[in-house]
Amino acid sequence: MAETRGIWGRFLDRPNEDPVKAIGMAGIVALCAALVLSTTAILLRPLQEAHLEAARAARMEEMLDTLPGLRDLMREAGVDALETRLVALSDGRFVAVGDGAMEPVPEAEDIAGLGERPAVVPVHLLERDGRLALVVLPVSGQGYQSRIEALLALEPDLNTVAALAITAQGETPGLGTRITEPDWLALWPGREIADETGAIRIAVTRGDATGPHEVDGISGATRTGNGVANMVRFWMGPWGYGPFLDRLREGAA
Amino acid sequence: MSARDRLVSPLIRDNPVTRQILGICSALAVTTSMTTALTMSAALVFVLCTAAALISAIRRHIPRAIRLILQITIIATLVILVDELLRAYAFALSERLSIFVGLIVTNCLVLGRAEAFAMHHPAGAAVLDGLGNALGYGLVLMVVAAIRELLGTGALFGRTVLPLAEEGGWFAPLRLMQLAPAAFFVLGLLVWAIRSARPEQVERPEHRLAPEAEP
Known part of the structure; x- marks a missing residue:
């Protein structure tokens, strides 16, 4: 069975004590995390910048009032x-x-x-x-x-x-x-x-x-x-x- | 343990804050108002449930040697995600919560549930357990925040409930309630009240004084 499951299946079948599995799992989890976070950061950047800009303008007005x-x-x-x-x-x-x-x-x-x-x-x-x-x-x-x-x-x-x-x-x-x-x-x-x-x-x-x-x-x-x-x-x-x-x-x- | 028990028991009987005394730091910091406490609770519900689901889903493939690293990576990713979303869609709130959303990463409650429960149970049970614990944490936050905001400012969720003396009402707010020590007092009283009502929660003393020897 194992040879028909391809490289992914063989990777998952490795025992958890195997160093390849440990490094592989760490890499996969890190890659997923990086993908999710960089996508979110890029998508939300314009919204966040707009808020910061508005806050900056408000602080400027407050400062002018002082x-x-x-x-x-x-x-x-x-x-x-x-x-x-x-x-x-x-x-x-x-x-x-x-x-x-x-x-x-x-x-x-x-x-x-x-x-x-x-x-x-x-x-x-x-x-x-x-x-x-x-x-x-x-x-x-x-x-x-x-x-x-x-x-x-x-x-x-x-x-x-x-x-x-x-x-x-x-x-x-x-x-x-x-x-x-x-x-x-x-x-x-x-x-x-x-x-x-x-x-x-x-x-x-x-x-x-x-x-x-x-x-x-x-x-x-x-x-x-x-x-x-x-x-x-x-x-x-x-x-x-x-x-x-x-x-x-x-x-x- | 039934599914209902998993959800209900962390609310009071096994409450992570009042019983296990976990997550105290953030519980003290964000309870000056109901709004911040509610946001923080919602953030924790999301992080705890999602982390439980993800960790439980891959639990059979997490090598023991790096399990804490993987758990923390997943939890940190979710926390940053929440932080980014708050800054994009609830900017004013994220300013008030400052670093405390980010500090969910270090909340022992999250890693504790991942390590103690999600690593050994299927996803469904793990999510229920996460939800129960997050709600238990949220419940304590809301109770403490309600007391602190009501007595400290006369308001709940920012709406005036007790008319303030300085605005022609009768209520003189206790400024102390808005300061950090008040969170200790309220939380301490809450723990005492719960343990008085449920004596089985009282921890055994770690040591006793030896009876005085005869001279």
Whole structure:
């Protein structure tokens, strides 16, 4: 009988102690699992992305609401949303289209633990009477156990934080996730990122923050706090929005 | 054991949470509201039943040496599947459940039933056993969540049941109920209540003090 059942039957007929059977079963189960999960992930990706995009937009609106007087400013400027433009990170120039390409970040510069950065990113600007009133920059970085995504709003001096909003994270519930609480995010407005010499100084400290460059950390979430600080430092630096901000300061992006 | 027994006995008599004290971590974490508890229970019903069916179906071909690896692979696949579905179709809920759906993988209840039951029984019985245990777990979750949400926020499933004092009613919510320790208190009281009603569930003490020797 056995020879008529083909290769599959002969495989199943092998005793369970047989190494071929063990490796074969492991391979089959792993292959089935991989097929099911990759199919699901690809099919559901558009739906999930749409939810994330909606959540991001909602966080953006929430953040704009926390900025005092911003709504009035927008009403005066006659807009109900910030202007979104694309920026090439390498030279900081505005570009018309982005293709979603990623660029590797050298390890020594990669303080946010990203590995790579998009070549072109959207930034959000609010201008009033031809002068910049607010810049909102999307940022991301590695936290304790997840990728943290956030929006960083800067005052027109491009050095003072206007607001910080966390748009996505998967940190430890009850500890790291507290970075999303309004009480902690409220510590950020008014903090200065670089000192007079232009060196980036912003940090999340353990214990009492002193000076304009420090933010109080959350007890039990030291590494998540450091992740947020590194994220801001990276994106304000030469491998982040540095070139773009320099061009904005010169008034010609 | 009849099919009915397989389904009914894990509800109270052999309840995985209150009798066997399994799956406590998630039972504590997701019971702040009825909605999250119900979602978590539904996720567990799906994972436990499907895992039981799959593992039972291939049980004769699972080599002993790698049986735990295969069981965990199957369970993890199902859990990721549920997580992906929730993120696609119930985004707000998946945000609230955060990592706890993913942590079903490590819920001793799932691997325990796979190893203790599905490996040695036909698919039909294994699914019934999985369903019974998942429902038992869900029942405890719902009871704890009902107490915590009602006393903590005056609501059930997010709908106000007890009018809140701050909105002109009479009920002052117990904030403690929404915090993690309250889950321990409620669960502990529940275990005590069940074991008082059914003394046969009380575990034997592991050791006794020797009678005092005469000086």
